[in-house]
Amino acid sequence: MTSTHTEIPLTRLDNADPALTEELLAVVGDLASRSAFIGGPEVDAFDREFADYCGTAHAVGLSSGTEALALALRALGVGPGDEVIVPANSFIATAEAVTLVGAQPRFVDVDPDTALMTAAHLAAAIGPNTRCVMPVHLYGRTLDLDPIVEVARAAGLFVVEDACQAHGAFLGERRAGSIGHAAAFSFYPAKNLGAWGDAGAMVTNDEQIADTVRLLRSHGERPRYHHRMPGTTARLDAIQAAVLRVKLPRLEAANAGRRRAAAALTKALSGGPVRTPAPATDGGDHVFHQYVVTTPARDALREHLAAHGVASAIHYPVPIHLTQAYAAQGEGPGSLPVAERLAKQSCTLPMWPTMEDHVIERVAEVVHDFQALDEAA
Numbered sequence: 020m021t022s023t024h025t026e027i028p029l030t031r032l033d034n035a036d037p038a039l040t041e042e043l044l045a046v047v048g049d050l051a052s053r054s055a056f057i058g059g060p061e062v063d064a065f066d067r068e069f070a071d072y073c074g075t076a077h078a079v080g081l082s083s084g085t086e087a088l089a090l091a092l093r094a095l096g097v098g099p100g101d102e103v104i105v106p107a108n109s110f111i112a113t114a115e116a117v118t119l120v121g122a123q124p125r126f127v128d129v130d131p132d133t134a135l136m137t138a139a140h141l142a143a144a145i146g147p148n149t150r151c152v153m154p155v156h157l158y159g160r161t162l163d164l165d166p167i168v169e170v171a172r173a174a175g176l177f178v179v180e181d182a183c184q185a186h187g188a189f190l191g192e193r194r195a196g197s198i199g200h201a202a203a204f205s206f207y208p209a210k211n212l213g214a215w216g217d218a219g220a221m222v223t224n225d226e227q228i229a230d231t232v233r234l235l236r237s238h239g240e241r242p243r244y245h246h247r248m249p250g251t252t253a254r255l256d257a258i259q260a261a262v263l264r265v266k267l268p269r270l271e272a273a274n275a276g277r278r279r280a281a282a283a284l285t286k287a288l289s290g291g292p293v294r295t296p297a298p299a300t301d302g303g304d305h306v307f308h309q310y311v312v313t314t315p316a317r318d319a320l321r322e323h324l325a326a327h328g329v330a331s332a333i334h335y336p337v338p339i340h341l342t343q344a345y346a347a348q349g350e351g352p353g354s355l356p357v358a359e360r361l362a363k364q365s366c367t368l369p370m371w372p373t374m375e376d377h378v379i380e381r382v383a384e385v386v387h388d389f390q391a392l393d394e395a396a
């Protein structure tokens with residue numbers, strides 16, 4: 020029996036919480052009634068509050084996570100002739116930021132257990148033109164960053180953390196994004212901290228980088244009509260800043276909810292037909308932006324889930340070095356075998372902070388049924 024009606028969604032956004040939606044509509048309404056759309060106290064306050072949250076000296080609100088990555092690279096002086104090392108298993112924006120500044124991405128493989136790049140991948144890929152590495156805290160799982168920073172320091176490379184999926188994740192006492200020279204966050208609506216549209220931020224402990232990105236986000240302008248450098252339009256909207264300021268104080272609880280739901284789901288799936296996410300390592304964290312399992316029968320599993328009203332997704336169906344956009348800059352099929360296998364075997368299951376026990380049980384039950392089918396065949 021098949022049904023196209025999805026009963027369990029992949030995630031839930033703000034409209035699932037009427038009280039929160041009302042609070043957000045009020046702050047948006049206030050700004051709209053004053054036409055206070057660009058800059059102003061909401062943006063300044065968010066920049067301060069997000070820096071405090073991340074434990075960095077500075078945060079600069081921007082129009083997207085992609086801009087945050089690209090402007091961090093520009094502020095570091097990475098550009099034409101330079102190579103930036105990026106994992107092949109990520110959202111394409113990680114590589115696009117490199118292209119946007121005129122540099123070349125150099126793709127590396129990932130660890131089969133964590134789906135993340137390691138210091139060994141980095142060390143093996145450094146060449147004479149390498150200037151920077153952009154490790155990605157993918158799915159909300161923190162990278163083992165200290166060994167990566169050590170290799171980068173020895174080779175004179177910048178480290179720009181792609182923390183676009185890891186808002187608030189801990190590395191010991193520190194937060195994701197506070198360790199590299201700079202880091203990027205995305206506030207795309209479905210991210211752990213989501214705006215009501217596109218938004219992002221660059222964080223750093225370096226005053227010079229923060230100042231340059233502040234200039235770049237608004238035409239290099241300071242003061243009005245005095246343009247110090249060619250910049251762009253990449254500001255965080257005041258409305259998005261106001262939305263994010265309401266939601267930031269709730270992020271800790273939301274991440275705790277995701278960790279709890281993920282632990283319950285992993286327990287309920289044990290002994291089943293899929294490989295569940297490895298637990299966070301000592302001193303690391305996982306804030307489950309995505310809950311990703313693997314199985315060689317991935318496509319059949321997804322059909323089975325859909326037929327039983329459980330949404331799923333693939334993050335990501337094509338590793339970046341095999342996309343049409345980047346095929347010419349990669350080394351082709353077979354060059355990064357772990358990322359290529361993960362692209363074929365990964366399946367993202369439903370996940371949101373307030374996922375109810377009965378929903379978790381239902382998802383696990385449908386996955387276990389898939390195994391029963393498999394054994395009956």
Ligand SMILES: *Cc1c(COP(=O)(O)O)cnc(C)c1O
Nearest residue numbers: 083084085110112113183205207
């Ligand atoms: C979302 C995301 C980005 C880009 O963020 P946008 O706000 O969509 O531009 C970059 N890297 C990763 C890993 C992401 O998940």
